[in-house]
Amino acid sequence: MTIKTVRIASLLLGGCIAASVFSGPVFAIGDDSSTMPTCKKGEIYDKKAKKCVKQQSANVTDENRTDYAYSLAKAGRYDEALAMLDTVKDQNNAEWLNYRGYATRKLGRTDEGISYYLQSVKLDPQYAKVREYLGEAYVIKGQLDLAKEQLTTIKAICGTGCEEYQDLNAAILDPSKI
Known part of the structure; x- marks a missing residue:
């Protein structure tokens, strides 16, 4: 091989390594790994579709809504979290009550x-x-x-x-x- 070929191969290999490092999954920094991304106001993150969708048209589960409310609360969006929890049909479960308590407490209540x-x-x-x-x-x-x-x-x-x-x-x- 020529020196030029070795240099090109080295650059390509280095580029591939850099691309693999920077294209890996992105994790939110925080104290709870179960939180999901947050969306613009009026949207909800749909775990199944893996994207933000309009809240009114969203056909997501109670579990998805509860988890999303917790993500909003962890992001400091406590009023939005409480509003999201209000959309959950089954409000008599430990997780829903915990997240409601969390957002309420963070609002000073x-x-x-x-x-x-x-x-x-x-x-x-x-x-x-x-x-x-x-x-x-x-x-x-x-x-x-x-x-x-x-x-x-x-x-x-x-x-x-x-x-x-x-x-x-x-x-x-x-x-x-x-």
């Missing part, structure tokens, strides 16, 4: 958020995420004893290595992390 969390706990006492958020609400209210009870329960559910335990423990140690 901590007591109302706690009421949703407690309903969620009744439906699924082993749901670690709701225990984390309930504990964070207790930290906000200065009720560290109740927050620590939730931390103990989370430890029994998933151990000290799970995200829920670590996040609540960090919030108890430094409430500014909430």
Whole structure:
């Protein structure tokens, strides 16, 4: 091979490697890997179609709507999250109640958020995420004893290595992390 051929091959190989690095999947930075992309107001992310669609014409499941509401809340769009949760037909499940509590709490209505969390706990006492958020609400209210009870329960559910335990423990140690 000539030097020119080797250089061209090297450039092509380098380009392919760079393209593969930059064309991989994009993951949102955050503390919950289950969140999905958020769309413009009036749209919803359809997990099945893998794109944003108009909310009124969307034929998406309650689970999709609930997950999307959580993504909106994680993006700080709490009022939109609550409005999305209002479109869910089955509102009597632990996840829906947890996400409603989360968005409500983030809007500063901590007591109302706690009421949703407690309903969620009744439906699924082993749901670690709701225990984390309930504990964070207790930290906000200065009720560290109740927050620590939730931390103990989370430890029994998933151990000290799970995200829920670590996040609540960090919030108890430094409430500014909430």
